[in-house]
Amino acid sequence: MSDKNYSYFQPPDRILLGPGPSAVDPAVLLAMAAPTIGHMDPATFDLLADIHDLLREVFGTTNDFTLTISGTGSAGMETAVVNFVRAGTKVCVFANGYFSDRLTDMCRRQKADIVRLEKPWGEVFSDDEAAEFIARERPEVVAFIHAETSTGALQDPAAICKAAHDVGALVIGDCVTSLGGMPVEVDKHGIDIVYSGTQKCLGVPPGLSPMTLSTGAVEALKARDWDCVSWYLDLKLIHEYWGKSRRYHHTTPVNMIYALREGLRLIHEETLEARFARHRLHHRALVAGFEALGMKMHVAEQHRLWTLHTPLLPEGVDDAELRKLLLETYGIEVLGGFGPLAGKVLRVGLMGSSSTRRNIVLLLAALESGLHAQGHAAAGGVQAAEAVLAAG
Numbered sequence: 001m002s003d004k005n006y007s008y009f010q011p012p013d014r015i016l017l018g019p020g021p022s023a024v025d026p027a028v029l030l031a032m033a034a035p036t037i038g039h040m041d042p043a044t045f046d047l048l049a050d051i052h053d054l055l056r057e058v059f060g061t062t063n064d065f066t067l068t069i070s071g072t073g074s075a076g077m078e079t080a081v082v083n084f085v086r087a088g089t090k091v092c093v094f095a096n097g098y099f100s101d102r103l104t105d106m107c108r109r110q111k112a113d114i115v116r117l118e119k120p121w122g123e124v125f126s127d128d129e130a131a132e133f134i135a136r137e138r139p140e141v142v143a144f145i146h147a148e149t150s151t152g153a154l155q156d157p158a159a160i161c162k163a164a165h166d167v168g169a170l171v172i173g174d175c176v177t178s179l180g181g182m183p184v185e186v187d188k189h190g191i192d193i194v195y196s197g198t199q200k201c202l203g204v205p206p207g208l209s210p211m212t213l214s215t216g217a218v219e220a221l222k223a224r225d226w227d228c229v230s231w232y233l234d235l236k237l238i239h240e241y242w243g244k245s246r247r248y249h250h251t252t253p254v255n256m257i258y259a260l261r262e263g264l265r266l267i268h269e270e271t272l273e274a275r276f277a278r279h280r281l282h283h284r285a286l287v288a289g290f291e292a293l294g295m296k297m298h299v300a301e302q303h304r305l306w307t308l309h310t311p312l313l314p315e316g317v318d319d320a321e322l323r324k325l326l327l328e329t330y331g332i333e334v335l336g337g338f339g340p341l342a343g344k345v346l347r348v349g350l351m352g353s354s355s356t357r358r359n360i361v362l363l364l365a366a367l368e369s370g371l372h373a374q375g376h377a378a379a380g381g382v383q384a385a386e387a388v389l390a391a392g
């Protein structure tokens with residue numbers, strides 16, 4: 001036996017303003033601390049029914065096939081891939097950031113026939129580019145990232161979905177960094193296979209991946225005559241538990257179910273309209289603050305996420321040193337860029353409960369101090385943000 005003295009773990013005091021996880025509302029933490037009950041308890045089934053309905057609201061869908069995968073956002077991504085992509089399936093991937101690369105890797109492991117349309121990180125695909133690519137390649141599956149967390153860019157799903165449906169393809173859409181913070185509108189756009197994660201704009205700890213399937217995707221699933229390589233992520237089996245038969249598949253993490261139900265209840269109470277307006281206003285205020293501090297935005301204005309920001313670091317500012325100061329002196333977590341954006345941008349999230357006026361002001365003041373510490377004159381960030389907030 002180790003003679004180490006294992007004391008109770010008290011997490012450090014943090015303000016979570018990175019790309020996720022975001023702050024978790026105390027009501028959600030309280031819900032999680034309730035006594036665990038069984039995954040086959042009728043009371044748990046009542047919670048699943050609530051989650052089913054509340055998730056449909058945030059996804060903007062009437063899809064009956066709406067559930068959660070037990071795992072983080074990557075489990076949702078992998079579920080989308082292993083259920084609809086197998087050896088030889090032709091997949092078109094819109095590749096403009098890290099998460100489209102991860103999705104490509106998952107398709108590669110399935111031995112799919114992959115064609116990628118590439119763009120520099122931070123740019124998005126125009127309607128014409130999307131339509132031309134899909135019409136030319138005529139794939140069976142199309143995949144795109146709605147909110148690219150590695151770049152801060154928002155991809156409009158409309159043209160992608162229309163072109164895909166014109167050639168009879170199903171569309172996989174990653175909404176990990178948009179769901180609950182920006183409109184996703186699954187039905188309006190016709191995104192067929194959509195997944196997200198709980199730890200970003202839903203304001204719940206990491207651990208579940210909400211997912212929804214269109215009628216077309218459900219039909220394809222029913223007609224599937226091959227075995228999904230993953231037993232755990234096989235949607236046909238998982239739906240036996242979430243659907244009418246309520247048959248055991250695996251032991252659902254019940255306390256995460258409590259947490260998600262409470263997180264979704266809070267969203268319902270706030271209303272989606274008010275929540276989106278809050279995220280948008282705070283995004284505009286933060287951008288004004290960055291710009292006043294001399295930090296230009298990496299992504300063009302019309303394509304920016306409200307939930308994840310990528311301000312460019314001023315010339316000569318050391319990214320790691322700046323983030324270390326924010327974390328160690330002010331307890332503020334923001335992350336840096338990676339891949340082609342390493343050392344060039346910060347990644348600053350304003351997601352869910354983290355999207356507050358207080359956090360904007362604290363971050364901008366701390367940033368100003370961090371820039372000064374590196375001999376970089378910067379001022380007026382807080383005032384610029386406050387002006388936007390006051391104007392509304």
Ligand SMILES: Cc1ncc(COP(=O)(O)O)c(C=O)c1O
Binds near residue numbers: 072099145150176197
């Ligand atoms: C756009 C996007 N997709 C997928 C993932 C993977 O989610 P997770 O890290 O929860 O597995 C993330 C995580 O940040 C993400 O931002």
